[in-house]
Amino acid sequence: MSGADPRPLFEVLEPPPGGLTRLRARIGRERRRRVRRWSLAMAAAALALAALTAPLLPRGDVGPWAPGASDVDVLALQVGLGEPPAETVSIRPDLRRRYAVREVPTTDERVVFFMVGSR
Amino acid sequence: MRSFGEPELEALYARLEKPLYNVLYRRVWSREEARDLVQETFVKLWRMRRRIVPDTVEPLVYKIAINLARSRLRRKRVLRWLPLEPLAAAFSDPRGAAEPELARDEERTRLREAVLALPEDLRDVVLLCEFSGMSYRQVAEALAIPEGTVGSRRNRALKRLRKDLERS
Secondary structure, three states, X not given: OOOOOOHHHOOOOOXXXXXXXXXXXXXXXXXXXXXXXXXXXXXXXXHHHHHHHHHHOOOOOOOOOOOOOOOOOHHHHHOOOOOOOOOOOOOOHHHOOOEEEEEEOOOOOOOOEEEEEEO | OOOOOHHHHHHHHHHHHHHHHHHHHHHHOOHHHHHHHHHHHHHHHHHOHHHOOHHHHHHHHHHHHHHHHHHHXXXXXXXXXXXXXXXXXXXXXXXXXXXXXXXXXXXXXXXXHHHHHOOHHHHHHHHHHHXXXXXXXXXXXXXXXXXXXXXXXXXXXXXXXXXXXXXX
C-alpha cells in the first residue's frame, strides 16, 4: 500500500456500459405505466360520475297526457279544425302530487284543453 | 424556473453516472446493486421532475441515491445476516478479472473493511467528498447537515481510515 493515505485507494470504477439505454427503457416503461394508470383512473371517475348522476336525470316518460307536437296540431285543435287525440288524458298517480291539472273551457266541445302546472 | 425534461435528465445522467456509481458501490459493495441504485435514483428523479430546480439538482441526486442505498441496506439487514460477498467478485474489475492482483485485492479488502467500520455519517461525507466533485455546501445540502460539519466529518473520517489502514 502506498503509505497510509486512503485517498489513492479510492480507485474510480467504471460503471457497467449501457446505463443510459437502460434508463431510457425504464423511463419509457414508467411513462406507459402512468398512461395506463391515468386511463384507468379516468374510466373509474367516469363510471362513478355516471353512477352518481344517473338517479338525478329526468325520466323519459313524462306522462301519457302530453302528446308531442308531431302527434297533434294544437293550433288546428284550438280553431276546431283538427281531430282531438284518441287517448284519454290522465295523470300518473305518482305524479299527482306534483302536478296540478285544470280543464280550460273552450267554445268547441270537441276540443279539450288542460292547464298543467307543477309545484 | 428552467424546465427539467428528458434531455436535461440524460445530460445529468451522463455527467453523474460515474461518480454516483462509485459512491453507491462503496455503500452497498456490489457492482450490480450499485448499478441498479443509479438507475433507481434517476427514475425517482424523473418522477419528481416537475418540482426540480435545475440549479440544485446535483445535491438532490446524491440525496436520493444515499437514501435509496440506506433503505436497501436496512431491508437487507432485516431480511438476513448480510454475508460479505466473495471478495474477488466484489472487487474485480470485469475488464481485468483474470489478472491475479493479489496484493491489490488485499489493499482493497483492507480499505473496504476500514470504510465499513466507519459510522454511517462519516462514511457518507467522505464518499461524497471523494467522488462527487461537489462543494462542501452541496455535500451539506445533499446530507442535510451544516456546511461546517462536512469538513469536520471528512477530517475525522480520513483520520480514522488512515489509522485503520496503518494498523492492518
